[in-house]
Amino acid sequence: MSAVLRLPGAEPAELTVPGLLLRNAEDHGDLPALSWREREDGETRRSTLTWSQVRDRVARLAAGLTAHGVQRGDHVLMMMGNRPEHWLTDLALVHLGAVPVSVYGTAAPEYVAHVARNSRARLAVVEGAGQVALCAPLLERLVVVEAEAADGHVPYAELGRAYDREAFEETWRAVRATDPLTVVYTSGTTGDPKGVVISHRNVVLNCLAVEGVVDLPAHAEQICYLPFAHIAERMLGIYLPVFRASHVHLCADPAQVAEMARELHPAQFFGVPRVWEKLTAAVRATLTQLPDAQRQSVEKAAEVAREHVACRERGEQPSAELTAAYERAKRDVLGPILARAGFERLVWTASAAAPMPQEVVRFWAGFGIVIMDAWGLTETTGVATTNGPASFRLGSVGKPLAGVEVRTAGDGEIEVRGPTVFEGYLRHDGSVEPATDAEGWFATGDIGRIDEDGFLWLTDRKKEMIVTSTGRNFSPARVENALKAHPLIGQAFVHGDGKSYLVALLVLDGGTAPVWAAANGIEASLADLAAHPSVLAEADAAVAAANARLNRAEQVRRHHLLSDEWGPQSGELTPSLKMRRSVLREKYGTLIEELYAPGGRTSVT
Known part of the structure; x- marks a missing residue:
C-alpha cells in the first residue's frame, strides 16, 4: 500500500x-x-x-x-x-x-x-x-x-x-463488508448468463492483494x-x-x-489481448515507414531491450554493461517512439481475459515493456494470478495473489480458493447459490498447469477444447495465436471438433494489411486484398510458419482468408472481445464444411 x-x-x-x-x-x-x-457549443472540453x-x-x-x-x-x-x-x-x-x-x-x-x-x-x-x-x-x-x-x-x-x-x-x-457490492453477469459465450454476486469484502481484499504486487x-x-x-x-x-x-x-x-x-502519457495501462494486438499493428505500421538505417537502429535497440527483459525474467540482476546499453537504447532510440504512443512513462502494463499471443509479448519486450499477463474470472473478482515486476514468466499468467490458492484437478482444470472467490450465483428468487465445494474450491472451467516455480500456464477453456475424430485434444487458442503471429493476420478461428484435421478462418488485420500492400506495390481496398494473389500467398506462408511451430496433429490443413473484422456489434465477439465460437461456427458453417470437402478451398501441406 x-x-x-x-x-x-x-x-x-x-x-x-x-x-x-x-x-x-x-x-x-x-x-x-x-x-x-x-461536447459543448461544438467544442470538446474536459x-x-x-x-x-x-x-x-x-x-x-x-x-x-x-x-x-x-x-x-x-x-x-x-x-x-x-x-x-x-x-x-x-x-x-x-x-x-x-x-x-x-x-x-x-x-x-x-x-x-x-x-x-x-x-x-x-x-x-x-x-x-x-x-x-x-x-x-x-x-x-x-x-x-x-x-x-x-x-x-x-x-x-x-x-x-x-x-x-x-x-x-x-x-x-x-x-457491511459481506453485503453484495455488485452483480456481474457472465458474457454468455455458452448458455444463459449467470449473475455473479460479489461482496465488498471480495473487492477490498482483491484490491489489497493487487496493491501488494x-x-x-x-x-x-x-x-x-x-x-x-x-x-x-x-x-x-x-x-x-x-x-x-x-x-x-x-x-x-x-x-x-x-x-x-x-494525450495522458499514463503510468499504467491495461489492455485485453485484442487491444494489445491493435496497438502492436499500429506501431509496426509506423516502423515499416522508417528509413532503412533508422529501422535497423530500432531493431538493434530492441535486441538489447529483450536481453534486458530476459535477464530480469530469469530472476537475475542485469550487468552494469547491459543496464547501461539498455538505458542508452531507451533514451536515444526506443524512448522517442514510445513517447509518440504516450507509453514512455509506463511502469505497469497488463493484460488478461484471454491468452496473449507471444509474438505480441515479444514485440513489446523489444521496447523494454513487459506485459504482465494476469488471469482470473468474474467469479474470482477479477485477477487471481498475475505476473509482477519482481517475478514474471512471459507466456504464463503469473502466481496467485496473496490469500489465493490455486491447484489443478486430474483433467487439468484450474481450481481456486480464497476470500476473493465470489459469494455465488444469483437465483431467480433472490437467494444466492454457492458454487464452491465443501472445502471452498471453485472449479473455473479453465485448463492449465503449474510449473515448478509456482507460475500458472493456461491451456484453454475446458468447454472450448477441440476433440478431433482421432480422439486428440487441442487448444484452439494455442493454434490461433500461432497464426496471428504474422502481422497480416489480425484474427483467427480454428475448427476441428469431430474432424480428422484442423481448419482455420483468418481475418486480415485492418491496420497492417494496407501498409503491407503499399510496401509491396499493391493498391486495393481491404476487401479486394483478401482475394489478391500476393496476399493469399502471404497468408499461405503465415499458415506454413505457424504449422512449423506446432505439433503435427495441431497443424492447420486448410484455411480461408476474410476481410471483414469480427467485433461485438456484428456478434462474433463478446463485449469484452472474447471470441463467440458458437456464433462463428454457425455464421461460417457452410464455409467451414467446404474446407473439409475434397479439394476444398485453400490447402497447406
Whole structure:
C-alpha cells in the first residue's frame, strides 16, 4: 500500500467502498478523481471532479434514487456507456446498500430481458432512446440520462437537487463488508448468463492483494474504456481507483484509447489481448515507414531491450554493461517512439481475459515493456494470478495473489480458493447459490498447469477444447495465436471438433494489411486484398510458419482468408472481445464444411 494512503480504522476484511470514498474525500479531497470529455457549443472540453466533489455528487444522487423508491438490497440495472453518470450512479447505489447491475450497451434484447428477470430489478438508469426502448417493457421505472429521450420517464438531471447529509451518512454506515457490492453477469459465450454476486469484502481484499504486487506512483491516472459490465473495468475503473485514490479518465469510445494514451502519457495501462494486438499493428505500421538505417537502429535497440527483459525474467540482476546499453537504447532510440504512443512513462502494463499471443509479448519486450499477463474470472473478482515486476514468466499468467490458492484437478482444470472467490450465483428468487465445494474450491472451467516455480500456464477453456475424430485434444487458442503471429493476420478461428484435421478462418488485420500492400506495390481496398494473389500467398506462408511451430496433429490443413473484422456489434465477439465460437461456427458453417470437402478451398501441406 502506498505510504500516502491510509486505510480506514477497520480491519481490511471489514472495509467497504463507502468507507474508502470517505477516506478519499477527507485525505485527498482536492485531488482529481474523475475526468471525461464532453461536447459543448461544438467544442470538446474536459471536465473533472475532485474526490470531495465526487462524494458530494454521490450523496445527492443517493438522495434522488431514494426518492424514486430505491432501497437497501434492491437491484438496479444500468445501461450506459463509460460516462460520469454511470460511474457516479454506481457509487450512489452502493452507498444506499442497493446493488448496481451494469448491462452491456451492445446487449441483445434477450440478454437484457434475462438479466432483468434474474436480478428482479424494478428500476433502470439508462442512457438514451435505444436503451429506453429495450428496458421500458421490462421495468417499472426508468431514469434517463439524455433529456430528449426521457419523455414519460425520470430525467437524470432531476436526481439529488436536495439531500439530507445526516440521512446519507447514516445510510451508508449500515453497509457491511459481506453485503453484495455488485452483480456481474457472465458474457454468455455458452448458455444463459449467470449473475455473479460479489461482496465488498471480495473487492477490498482483491484490491489489497493487487496493491501488494504493483508499485504505482501515488494517485496514478487510469484510462477507463472497457464496459463497466465487465469485471476487469469494474476493478480497474471503479474499485481500484477508489481504493488507491487515483484519477480515472473515462474514454467513451474504445477506438479513442490510443489517442487518450498519447494525450495522458499514463503510468499504467491495461489492455485485453485484442487491444494489445491493435496497438502492436499500429506501431509496426509506423516502423515499416522508417528509413532503412533508422529501422535497423530500432531493431538493434530492441535486441538489447529483450536481453534486458530476459535477464530480469530469469530472476537475475542485469550487468552494469547491459543496464547501461539498455538505458542508452531507451533514451536515444526506443524512448522517442514510445513517447509518440504516450507509453514512455509506463511502469505497469497488463493484460488478461484471454491468452496473449507471444509474438505480441515479444514485440513489446523489444521496447523494454513487459506485459504482465494476469488471469482470473468474474467469479474470482477479477485477477487471481498475475505476473509482477519482481517475478514474471512471459507466456504464463503469473502466481496467485496473496490469500489465493490455486491447484489443478486430474483433467487439468484450474481450481481456486480464497476470500476473493465470489459469494455465488444469483437465483431467480433472490437467494444466492454457492458454487464452491465443501472445502471452498471453485472449479473455473479453465485448463492449465503449474510449473515448478509456482507460475500458472493456461491451456484453454475446458468447454472450448477441440476433440478431433482421432480422439486428440487441442487448444484452439494455442493454434490461433500461432497464426496471428504474422502481422497480416489480425484474427483467427480454428475448427476441428469431430474432424480428422484442423481448419482455420483468418481475418486480415485492418491496420497492417494496407501498409503491407503499399510496401509491396499493391493498391486495393481491404476487401479486394483478401482475394489478391500476393496476399493469399502471404497468408499461405503465415499458415506454413505457424504449422512449423506446432505439433503435427495441431497443424492447420486448410484455411480461408476474410476481410471483414469480427467485433461485438456484428456478434462474433463478446463485449469484452472474447471470441463467440458458437456464433462463428454457425455464421461460417457452410464455409467451414467446404474446407473439409475434397479439394476444398485453400490447402497447406
